């Protein structure tokens with residue numbers, strides 16, 4: 026769409042998806058081509074996550090016109106985990122402006138694991154980006170609110186608006202992570218010592234742990250992604266959740282750090298902003314076109330869902346979603 030800003034024709038770099046039938050057919054093909062893969066292992070460092078059925082698999086696409094395509098276990102709920110980081114970052118940017126978050130948290134990849142303490146020390150206490158645990162905890166701590174309950178309610182209602190339905194906490198996962206999140210508590214205390222968390226660090230970790238335990242389905246993830254793709258308006262409910270500029274900032278930081286230390290590799294192969302979570306979800310966004318949500322609990326060694334990555338790789342090429350491709354993109358990944 027061309028927009029006239031201060032007398033200058035502005036354009037955006039995007040296009041449109043093929044017709045409904047073609048998208049539907051390709052979502053089924055993405056599922057079929059990835060379903061047989063048995064690689065990866067289910068996360069167990071949060072004990073409740075290890076109880077999931079590893080065979081579960083879903084692939085969904087939500088278009089910016091509100092159409093939703095889904096195959097497999099699309100309505101099975103799981104805890105959102107790290108995918109919440111992208112949406113909480115958007116809420117904090119919406120509330121405070123992106124400069125405040127950029128200064129406190131940053132937007133650069135650490136090149137290290139999502140729970141790295143070394144990354145904090147190597148950078149003089151600066152968390153580097155809001156997609157790793159340190160940056161996400163610092164981001165959650167910035168959310169306006171007089172009490173932890175108020176801040177939590179802001180997160181729950183904000184993420185619910187992205188999904189277009191009321192999201193609830195998985196109590197079992199929340200309790201299980203609360204019993205085993207000593208590392209995140211240590212990270213929060215370290216950030217406090219560097220002046221990057223000003224509230225009670227344990228209270229902040231508690232809100233962060235709750236946000237990670239919110240239950241979503243692959244369909245929810247697709248709609249949440251489509252809201253970012255649609256400039257902040259949920260295409261199913263029509264509600265504006267955040268401003269256009271907040272979506273651009275969120276997608277940029279997802280592209281640089283959403284797939285952890287594999288973010289460069291992911292951008293090179295797939296070319297879309299995305300965010301993964303340790304329970305097996307991935308959301309990927311095609312600006313202007315829509316969001317992809319996948320769920321499959323078996324993860325690679327960086328914590329990214331194996332079948333989810335395969336399905337999104339296929340859809341990126343088949344639907345022409347790679348932001349860097351000017352001609353159709355075929356990769357060795359497509360051949361096996």
Ligand code: DON
Nearest residue numbers: 106107139237301302303328
């Ligand atoms: O803080 C944690 O470790 C989890 N609640 C979230 C980590 C996560 O999802 C990393 N994902 N790949």
